[in-house]
Amino acid sequence: MANNESGTRQHETRNTKHAPRITHYDRPLTSLFHPRGVAVVGSVAEGKLGYELTRQLLDGGYRDVFVVNPKAQGVFSAPGYDAVARIDQPVDLAVIVSPPSTVPAVLEDCG
DSSP states (O other): OEEOTTSOEEEEETTEEEOOOOOGGGOTTHHHHSOSOEEEESOOSTTSHHHHHHHHHHHTTOOOEEEEOTTOOOBTTBOEESOGGGOOSOOOEEEEOSOGGGHHHHHHHHO
């Protein structure tokens, strides 16, 4: 990057200068900070971390929160599924609160 005459930064690409362009696809952190859907993977029994995280996500204004566990048990207004792959809406963020031994299978399920 280089500064132009006005002091703003510009990208340089093969002797061609242009102003930086930001689109949704150029911002990979958008999915982290503004996910279209959030899957909480793990137990949502009262007192468990998944229960509290789901409650806080919903209380914080997230609408598309999904719960994933072997029993497909939902909680609050979040529907339950037995696999992330079965959620029929976009999921940009998965929060894994299941035992460490299950993480490889959960990651595989997330794609």
